[in-house]
Amino acid sequence: MELRHLRYFVTVAEELHFARAAERLHMAQQPLSFQIKQLEEELGVTLFRRTTRRVELTEAGRALLAEVYVALDHLRLGVEAARSLERGETGSLVIGYASMALYNLVPLAVHHFRERFPAVQVTLRELCSPELEEHLLKGTFDVGLAIQGMYEPGLIYETVLREQATVAIPRHHPLAKRRQIPLRALATEPFVMYERAQRSLIHDQIMALCGGAGFSPNVVQEAASEQAVIGLVAAGVGVALVSTCMSGLRTEEVAYRPLTDPETPVEYAVVWKREHPSPLVRAFLNVAREVSQQAGSRIKS
Structure with a gap:
């Protein structure tokens, strides 16, 4: 029959x-x-x-x-x-994200994705590189929102958002009078840095950036989170290099100035396993591309 x-x-x-x-x-x-x-x-x-x-x-x-x-x-x-x-309208999606993406892409992308695909169960997991990439390769996460900086051959990275690195300084610091700050001006300043054990990629990027400017940063305090870094800057402990998306934190106590010489982009990427992505991953990627226009500058392919 x-x-x-x-x-x-x-x-x-x-x-x-x-x-x-x-x-x-x-x-x-x-x-x-x-x-x-x-x-x-x-x-x-x-x-x-x-x-x-x-x-x-x-x-x-x-x-x-x-x-x-x-x-x-x-x-x-x-x-x-x-x-x-x-069509990516039903199922479940596990999104791994770097904590810094909470200040730009994550809220917009997840909100719009849930509005568009209400039948999809979305689970969020915070984890930084390289652990985030390891979970993507294992299949624990379906897709990631990561800060660009490492390359894993088994994954595809698409940069969707680029922001400029910013200097966070105590509000009454002499450097706060400047409209922008060259990196070499920080050579003698005490630094608040991310703990390498927690944020190895960002920590190493900042160390390499300062090394390229001809100095090794005087790290006086390390912190595990973005809020802790800004809190220590607010307390006058030191200066910090952060992404522009954080420049709305504790503005009564902290001043944010564009970093120049060199201008340094912070790039955020959607990451997924190199194997053919699922319809849900493709749907989330499309949403992330769209909302990146609201969060900052879109990266043209």
């Missing part, structure tokens, strides 16, 4: 007229009659009582029709579920 046989049967049962059913199915009447006869022989029951004047369902035919309606409805729901999954 094939699905087409059931559709033929339903159409004849609804029309109770072979000629009208054949017209509805866009086929000739004789092949339709033959297909129904084949179905009856396969099932070993008579489905229709035929006379020269009318066609009627038998008791067996009525019983089958009721069950076929249920089966076709389940099939329709299954097909729609498969199509919804392929």
